[in-house]
Amino acid sequence: MNHSTLAEDLRRHREDLASELARLTAPPEPGSAIAFGKRIGEGTTEAIERLSTTATARSIATSLADTDRALEKLAAGTYGRCDTCGEQIPAERLEARPTTAHCIRCSAAR
Ligand SMILES: [Zn+2]
Numbered sequence: 001m002n003h004s005t006l007a008e009d010l011r012r013h014r015e016d017l018a019s020e021l022a023r024l025t026a027p028p029e030p031g032s033a034i035a036f037g038k039r040i041g042e043g044t045t046e047a048i049e050r051l052s053t054t055a056t057a058r059s060i061a062t063s064l065a066d067t068d069r070a071l072e073k074l075a076a077g078t079y080g081r082c083d084t085c086g087e088q089i090p091a092e093r094l095e096a097r098p099t100t101a102h103c104i105r106c107s108a109a110r
Contacts, residue, residue: 003074003079006074006079007071007074009098010067010070010071010074010098010099011071013067013099014067014068014071017060017064018064020060021060021061021064024056024060025057063099066099066100066101069083069099070098070099070100070101073101080094082102082103082106083101083102083106084102084106084109085103085105085106087103088103089102089103090104
């Protein structure tokens with residue numbers, strides 16, 4: 001795949017992830033705060049913290065970080081090389097997981 005096309009795809013992917021994450025971790029709608037405590041604000045922070053650490057939010061945050069890393073590597077000209085051992089990552093793996101920064105061996109060792 002052409003690298004500038006790839007960068008575009010990754011940026012679009014990144015935007016999707018960012019808005020999804022923002023939606024998941026957004027504070028409750030005004031008026032719904034009552035559900036978290038007797039007074040507005042009471043327990044809300046705790047509830048938001050719980051929300052923002054859900055498995056879904058965590059996995060999106062991880063994908064977001066991977067996508068950022070892939071974009072960094074594209075910009076630096078190191079895209080397709082493993083971050084750990086510096087070996088070329090096989091094209092099939094990059095096609096399957098364009099945001100990966102590690103070869104299969106290093107990824108399994110993590
Ligand atoms: Zn490696």
